[in-house]
Amino acid sequence: MIRAEHLTMIYGKDFKAVEDLSFSIGKGEIVGFAGPNGAGKTTVIKMLTGILRPAEGRALINGFDIQKEPLKAKASFAYVADNPDVLLQLKGVEYINFIADIYKVPDEERKARVPELAERFGILDALDTPMREYSHGMRQKLMVIAALTHNPPAWILDEPMTGLDPSAAYELKQMMREHAAKGNCVLFSTHVLEVAEKLCDHILIMNHGHSLYQGTVDELSAAHPGKDLEEIFLSMIDHRSTQEEEK
Numbered sequence: 671m672i673r674a675e676h677l678t679m680i681y682g683k684d685f686k687a688v689e690d691l692s693f694s695i696g697k698g699e700i701v702g703f704a705g706p707n708g709a710g711k712t713t714v715i716k717m718l719t720g721i722l723r724p725a726e727g728r729a730l731i732n733g734f735d736i737q738k739e740p741l742k743a744k745a746s747f748a749y750v751a752d753n754p755d756v757l758l759q760l761k762g763v764e765y766i767n768f769i770a771d772i773y774k775v776p777d778e779e780r781k782a783r784v785p786e787l788a789e790r791f792g793i794l795d796a797l798d799t800p801m802r803e804y805s806h807g808m809r810q811k812l813m814v815i816a817a818l819t820h821n822p823p824a825w826i827l828d829e830p831m832t833g834l835d836p837s838a839a840y841e842l843k844q845m846m847r848e849h850a851a852k853g854n855c856v857l858f859s860t861h862v863l864e865v866a867e868k869l870c871d872h873i874l875i876m877n878h879g880h881s882l883y884q885g886t887v888d889e890l891s892a893a894h895p896g897k898d899l900e901e902i903f904l905s906m907i908d909h910r911s912t913q914e915e916e917k
């Protein structure tokens with residue numbers, strides 16, 4: 671449902687932020703996309719979602735090439751960007767309706783889904799307030815609600831937990847589980863491996879634009895006996911940085 675094939679991104683003249691990255695996420699899967707700040711996670715997500723055109727490779731969402739069939743591809747996924755500070759002059763409900771209009775969500779579906787989602791995130795009372803008066807966490811919640819209103823098969827979420835309070839983070843994790851359990855797929859990035867560890871079967875760890883690990887959490891733990899996941903993660907990243915410095 672989400673496929674990255676040999677994705678490469680070059681910023682400026684020759685800075686390879688992502689190099690030859692491939693992975694595949696199938697039905698019913700939640701994949702945690704982990705890596706430290708600057709690893710290239712957002713760049714990959716922007717290539718998957720058609721915001722950036724890859725220098726090489728291609729991205730397929732639900733079978734649609736994001737560059738060749740952008741509208742079909744885009745109608746089939748929800749995207750939450752890493753920065754929720756958009757259109758702050760709008761009230762929450764206006765932003766949700768704006769996004770729902772783009773995705774042609776019927777009125778009945780909005781009426782059914784929006785209050786439910788807003789209730790789960792505890793911001794039902796704030797929907798009539800302009801977003802400039804929202805805290806970072808409230809803006810983040812609103813972005814998630816707007817993205818999920820059209821309920822597409824694939825979810826692509828860039829650092830969705832950042833700024834969420836524990837109960838909203840819990841709700842979002844529950845929603846991801848429910849969505850995947852219905853045969854859909856979820857990709858979310860995080861710089862905190864613990865989140866991925868608890869939520870996903872599969873993780874993808876990247877650093878310096880390269881994939882360091884793709885597979886299950888259990889296999890990774892089994893390959894490094896006696897270490898917890900955070901220690902394994904840090905040792906992988908350290909190892910890689912040392913290699914880079916030696917070059």
Ligand SMILES: Nc1ncnc2c1ncn2[C@@H]1O[C@H](COP(=O)(O)OP(=O)(O)O)[C@@H](O)[C@H]1O
Pocket residue numbers: 681682687705706707708709710711712713714
């Ligand atoms: N628009 C840009 N122009 C130049 N360099 C960029 C740009 N966006 C990101 N980068 C660089 O690309 C690398 C990967 O960034 P990013 O994809 O945002 O990583 P992550 O999301 O994992 O923190 C970093 O070194 C970052 O500084």
Ligand SMILES: [Mg+2]
Pocket residue numbers: 711712713752828829
């Ligand atoms: Mg990022």
